[in-house]
Amino acid sequence: MESSAYRSLAFLFSLGSLPVACNPKGGATTDGGTGGTDPTTGTTDGTGSSATDGATTEPTTGPTTTDPGGTTDTGDTTDTGSADEACQAYVAYLLRCEPGLEPMMDAYLAYCSMTRSRTEAVYGPACLALYDAAFVCLGTSECEDPSACEAEWDAADGCLPEAGAICVAFAAKEAECYGTPVPDYAAGACQAYLNYQAYAYGTACGTAYDEWYACLTELPCLEFQMRAGCDAQQDQIALACGGA
Incomplete structure (x- = not known):
């Protein structure tokens, strides 16, 4: 072939x-x-x-x-x-x-x-x-x-979905906290990842991931890098996504 x-x-x-x-x-x-x-x-x-x-x-x-x-x-x-x-x-x-x-x-x-x-x-x-x-x-x-x-x-x-506000903010937060530009595809790839969670595990799971990412973007950089400070949102992922 x-x-x-x-x-x-x-x-x-x-x-x-x-x-x-x-x-x-x-x-x-x-x-x-x-x-x-x-x-x-x-x-x-x-x-x-x-x-x-x-x-x-x-x-x-x-x-x-x-x-x-x-x-x-x-x-x-x-x-x-x-x-x-x-x-x-x-x-x-x-x-x-x-x-x-x-x-x-x-x-x-x-x-x-x-x-x-x-x-x-x-x-x-x-x-x-x-x-x-x-x-x-x-x-x-x-x-x-x-x-x-x-x-x-x-x-x-090379196609990726159009990024929503959460992924645009998340990509910007990574650039801010890690001090390096993110790739052009970062926000779109982030959106594809979130879309996959909703597709694979259901709407409630997708919403839980959205809320976690949104919470992370509001953290100070040190907490953002450690992924600390959004425990309630992580707990909701565990509940909504069946342990995924």
Whole structure:
């Protein structure tokens, strides 16, 4: 399979690593994906993660996502015309390049639709539209072209959600307290991280994370760096997120 086909598979099996420069630990990278199992290799790609005390931990609750051989997901998998077009183009390309996967066609279509829902929830509709454009482009591409749809994939891979006020303030607080500029993507990556908590563990959990981040931005720098002073908000995360 050529590089562009591998790239499209990588999208389906993981949301990708979120470079959350403003995560609770401050400057570390965390993965916002729920992962998935590659049915062609049996390997697992990506893990979900969350943090309630400044350390990154594996989630103990939340939606389960498995491979196209037995897809399970508690999120919205409602299909739309856009999903049909994008996923059918992707699967047509995949099967054209890997004919042996044809028995899995229906499972790949369903898994693609589910993954689109997850992408929209975490990254937003603008980013989802970019991924859809990449999939549609693949539908008219040749397997032998290693640079097929490279521009479309680059645009999609670089997309982050528009940051809300909490993440804008959090990124600014990091720059203030650590004395170094934060990356341009910091606020957007922070927003993707918060969006993932709400998607994976529910609205109440997402709200609890929002309130914790908002509290942290109001702390003096020393307390902000130590993540001390917002104990009530951390306790609420533990309650709302099921120990995530």
